[in-house]
Amino acid sequence: MFRTFLSFASLTVAAAPAFAQDSVPAGPAAAPAAPSLCTDRPTKSNFACTVPQGMVQLETDLGNWTRTDAGDTRVDTILYTNPTLKYGLTGSTDIEASIAPYATVRTRTAEGTQTLHGVGDLTLRLKQRLTDPAGQVQIALLPFVKIPTARTGIGNGQTEGGVAVPINIALPKGFTLTFGPEGDVLADSDGHGHHAQLVGTANLGKAITSKFTLIGEFWVARNFDPAAYVTQTSADVAASYLLRPTLQLDLGANFGLNQSTPDAQVYLGVSTRF
Numbered sequence: 001m002f003r004t005f006l007s008f009a010s011l012t013v014a015a016a017p018a019f020a021q022d023s024v025p026a027g028p029a030a031a032p033a034a035p036s037l038c039t040d041r042p043t044k045s046n047f048a049c050t051v052p053q054g055m056v057q058l059e060t061d062l063g064n065w066t067r068t069d070a071g072d073t074r075v076d077t078i079l080y081t082n083p084t085l086k087y088g089l090t091g092s093t094d095i096e097a098s099i100a101p102y103a104t105v106r107t108r109t110a111e112g113t114q115t116l117h118g119v120g121d122l123t124l125r126l127k128q129r130l131t132d133p134a135g136q137v138q139i140a141l142l143p144f145v146k147i148p149t150a151r152t153g154i155g156n157g158q159t160e161g162g163v164a165v166p167i168n169i170a171l172p173k174g175f176t177l178t179f180g181p182e183g184d185v186l187a188d189s190d191g192h193g194h195h196a197q198l199v200g201t202a203n204l205g206k207a208i209t210s211k212f213t214l215i216g217e218f219w220v221a222r223n224f225d226p227a228a229y230v231t232q233t234s235a236d237v238a239a240s241y242l243l244r245p246t247l248q249l250d251l252g253a254n255f256g257l258n259q260s261t262p263d264a265q266v267y268l269g270v271s272t273r274f
Contacts, residue, residue, distance in 0.1 A: 035133065039271045040084070042238035042250040043217045045178050045203040046166040048138035050129045051088035051273065059084045059271040068262040078104045079120070092133075096125040105154050121155045122147040138168045158187030164199070178203030189227045197223045211242040215252070232261040246273040 038049035041059050051057045060083035068075040084098035100120030107114045125144040131137060145161035162184030169177040180201030185194050198221070205215045217236035223229065238252030247270070254265040 037242065037246050037248055037271060037273055039248060041248075041269050041271055042240060042252040042267070043203065043215055043236050044219055044254075045180050045201045045217065046127075046140075046142055046164055047178065048127075048129050048131065048140035048166045048168050049133065050092055050127050050140070051086045051094040053088045053091050055088050055273055057086040057088075057094075057271065057273040059086070059269070061267050061269045064265070064267040066262050066265040070259070072110050074108045076104075076106045076108075078106075080104075082120070086127075092129040094127050096127065098123045098125075099149065103150070103154055116151065116153045118151045118154050119149055121150045136170045138166075140166045142166060156187055156191075158191065160184065160186050160194075162197070162199075174207035176203075176205045176207075178205070186223065186225070189225050193226070195224045195226060197221065213240045215239060217254075219254070230260050231258070233257040234261050248272070 035049070035052060037057075038047060039057070039059050040046045060081050061079055062081060064079035064082055066077040068077075079100045080102045082098065082100045084096055086094050086096045088094045099122045103118060103120050105116045123144055123146045125142055127140055127142045129138065129140045131139050142164040143161070144163070146159065148155055148157045148159060150157075162182055164180055164182040167179040167181075169179075171177055178201060180199070180203070182199035182201075184197040184199060186197050187193075188195055201217070201219065203215070203217055205213050207213050215236075215238040217238070218233070219236060220231065220233040222231050234254045234256050236252065236254040238250060240248055240250040242248050249268075249270055251268045252266075254262075256263050
């Protein structure tokens with residue numbers, strides 16, 4: 001996903017989360033069915049749904065390529081998987097950890113090419129759903145912290161964090177609208193302090209069938225680094241397909257709309273729960 005971008009505010013159309021429990025046969029022996037698979041993939045948006053209590057969910061890129069051009073410099077970043085592992089603590093709370101186990105950053109300039117390999121940064125998150133999972137509107141709090149496990153050049157070697165507020169609204173005819181305001185605390189580019197970044201998303205997903213969802217997205221971010229304020233924007237498209245109730249495939253592409261934003265990103269991913 002396009003989460004390698006610095007963010008400020010974003011508008012996203014993503015796969016519609018499951019807001020209601022699956023129905024079960026009536027009768028004293030009937031046991032409640034587990035909720036349908038609901039993920040934070042694809043696109044940059046997050047969703048208010050949480051992993052059922054005591055269950056584990058894996059959401060990962062199978063491959064993720066990003067290209068950035070600036071003058072005579074081109075940077076290609078490749079993530080060889082990028083897993084997020086989630087565990088349901090309660091019916092409305094889960095904990096999450098994500099890290100790219102292997103990444104390549106290739107920088108090409110007029111003077112030559114430099115290639116770095118290594119592990120990415122570790123991100124820890126806690127998601128607290130605030131609303132009824134069967135409601136038309138769902139809201140959650142999603143605080144997170146990034147721990148610098150990547151080498152310089154793949155990461156910036158700094159601890160950073162923030163909090164997102166996923167807001168999902170179920171609309172008629174299979175549409176879901178998502179907003180995602182977010183505030184981050186990021187390291188200054190000179191390494192001597194921290195500054196704010198504002199992020200927002202507005203996301204509209206359309207369930208074409210019970211298994212196939214199309215997604216459209218606009219993303220924008222404002223970074224208040226004292227060295228220079230930077231605004232980034234992108235237009236994103238994605239699709240997801242539910243192979244079975246607990247196995248989803250997805251793919252997507254993100255396109256930068258200004259010179260401060262990576263030019264393109266393409267990814268393929270999978271999610272499952274067990």
